[in-house]
Amino acid sequence: METVSLEANFDAKLTRNExxxxxxxxxxxxxxxxxxxxSQHAHSEIVGMLPEGNWITRAPSLRAKIVLLAKVQDEGxxxxxxxxxxxxLQISREELLDQLHTGKAKYSSIFNYPTLxxxxxxxVGWLVDGAAIMNQxxxxxTSYGPYARAMVRICKEESFHQRQGYEIMCRLAFGSQEQxxxxxxxxxxxxxxxLMMFGPPDANSPxxxxxxxxxxxxxxxxxxxxRFVNQTVPQAEFxxxxxxxxxLKWNDAKGGYDFGTPDWNEFENVIHGNGPCNKERxxxxxxxxxxxxxxxxxxxxxxxxxxxxxxxx
Amino acid sequence: MESKDTQGILWEIFVQKKPGQPFVHCxxxxxxxxxxxxxxxxxxxxRRGEGSALWCVPSSAIVASSxxxxxxxxxxxxxxxxxxxxxxxxxxGVKHI
Numbered sequence: 001m002e003t004v005s006l007e008a009n010f011d012a013k014l015t016r017n018e019x020x021x022x023x024x025x026x027x028x029x030x031x032x033x034x035x036x037x038x039s040q041h042a043h044s045e046i047v048g049m050l051p052e053g054n055w056i057t058r059a060p061s062l063r064a065k066i067v068l069l070a071k072v073q074d075e076g077x078x079x080x081x082x083x084x085x086x087x088x089l090q091i092s093r094e095e096l097l098d099q100l101h102t103g104k105a106k107y108s109s110i111f112n113y114p115t116l117x118x119x120x121x122x123x124v125g126w127l128v129d130g131a132a133i134m135n136q137x138x139x140x141x142t143s144y145g146p147y148a149r150a151m152v153r154i155c156k157e158e159s160f161h162q163r164q165g166y167e168i169m170c171r172l173a174f175g176s177q178e179q180x181x182x183x184x185x186x187x188x189x190x191x192x193x194x195l196m197m198f199g200p201p202d203a204n205s206p207x208x209x210x211x212x213x214x215x216x217x218x219x220x221x222x223x224x225x226x227r228f229v230n231q232t233v234p235q236a237e238f239x240x241x242x243x244x245x246x247x248l249k250w251n252d253a254k255g256g257y258d259f260g261t262p263d264w265n266e267f268e269n270v271i272h273g274n275g276p277c278n279k280e281r282x283x284x285x286x287x288x289x290x291x292x293x294x295x296x297x298x299x300x301x302x303x304x305x306x307x308x309x310x311x312x313x
Numbered sequence: 314m315e316s317k318d319t320q321g322i323l324w325e326i327f328v329q330k331k332p333g334q335p336f337v338h339c340x341x342x343x344x345x346x347x348x349x350x351x352x353x354x355x356x357x358x359x360r361r362g363e364g365s366a367l368w369c370v371p372s373s374a375i376v377a378s379s380x381x382x383x384x385x386x387x388x389x390x391x392x393x394x395x396x397x398x399x400x401x402x403x404x405x406g407v408k409h410i
Contacts, residue, residue: 021380023377023379023380024380025380025381073360074360077356077357077360080342080357081340081357084323084340084341084342084343087323087341092320093320093343094319094320149340150340153339153340157360157361296319296320296321299321299345299346299349300319300321300345302345302346303345303346303349306346307346
C-alpha cells in the first residue's frame with residue numbers, strides 16, 4: 001500500500017515535469033539506471049582525456065597547446081561534476097572507480113579509437129564533442145536534479161571545445177594540400193564512430209524505453225543522431241571535405257538528410273573490449289590511479305595529524 | 314600502511330558571483346582538509362571567473378528538511394496572508410507607500 005502511493009507520487013512528479021532530488025523516494029530501477037548512466041558518463045569524461053592528452057606535448061603551437069591543456073582540464077572537471085552527481089545516489093567514489101578499473105562499468109566506446117594525427121584533435125573537438133553536446137543539451141532537462149545541474153555547467157563549458165576543434169579543421173582544410181588530406185582522413189575515421197555515440201538504433205536499444213519513461217532522456221538515440229547529421233553535414237561542406245557516406249542525401253520531405261547505417265557489429269565489438277585502444281586506455285587509468293595512491297594516503301595522514309594538532313591547541 | 318584507499322570527505326561548495334551577492338550552491342567535491350577543499354573548489358568550480366568568493370562546507374554538517382514533510386513543514390506560513398503588503402488597504406490618493 002505504502003509503496004504504491006510512493007510510486008504514484010514519483011510518477012506524478014515526473015508528469016508535472018518536476019525534478020527528482022536525492023532525498024526523494026525513487027524506484028530502485030530508476031536509481032540503478034541513473035547510477036549506470038551517470039557513472040558511464042563520468043568515466044567517459046575521464047577516459048576521454050587520454051586520446052587528447054596524447055597530443056599535448058606535440059601541439060603545433062603554444063596557442064594550440066594551452067587551448068588543448070584547458071580543454072583536457074575541463075574534461076577532468078566534467079568527470080568530477082558527474083562523479084559527485086552519481087554519489088548522491090548512494091554509491092561511493094571508490095566503488096565507482098573500482099567498477100571502471102575492473103571493466104565492470106563502461107565508458108563511451110569512441111575513446112577506444114586512436115588519435116593518429118593533429119587533425120584528429122580537430123575532428124574529436126568538432127565531431128565527438130559536437131555529438132556529446134547534442135546529447136548533453138537534452139540532458140540539461142533530465143529528471144534527476146543533480147545530473148541536470150551538472151549538465152548545465154558542462155554545456156556552458158563544452159561550446160568552446162567544439163569551436164576549438166572546428167577551428168583546427170578550418171586551419172587544415174584551408175591549408176596546404178597535405179593538410180587538407182590530413183583533415184579528410186580524420187573525418188573519414190571519426191565520422192562513423194561519432195554517429196555510434198548516440199547508441200544503438202531505437203528498435204534495438206535495451207535501456208531506451210525506461211530512460212524515456214522516466215524522463216531521464218527526452219529524445220531517442222535516432223532523433224539525436226538525425227539532428228547531429230543535419231547540423232554537421234553543412235559544416236563539412238563548408239570545409240570542402242566530404243562525409244564518408246555514399247548514402248548521404250538531402251531529403252526534402254523530411255527536412256533532413258538520409259544517411260547510411262553505422263557498422264553496428266564494429267560498435268558491439270569495441271564495446272566488448274576489442275577496439276583498437278581498449279586495453280591501453282584502461283591500463284592508463286589503472287596506472288594513474290595506482291600511482292596516485294601515495295598522494296591520497298599522505299593527504300589522509302596529514303589531515304588526521306592536523307586535526308589532532310587543532311584539538312591539542 | 315594499512316589504509317582504505319579513500320578520496321577524502323565530501324564537501325558542498327557555494328560560490329558568490331560578485332561581492333554583495335548571495336552564495337549559491339554549485340556542487341560538491343572530495344578533499345581531505347579545509348585548505349585542499351578551497352583549492353579544489355577554485356580549480357573545479359571557478360575556472361572561468363565564476364566567483365569572487367567560495368564557501369566549502371563538509372556535507373555531513375548540512376541539515377536538510379525532508380521532501381516528505383514539505384506540506385506540514387512549510388504549511389504554517391501559508392495561512393498568514395497578513396505577512397504580505399497586499400493584505401492592507403491604503404486609501405486612494407495616498408502616495409509613496
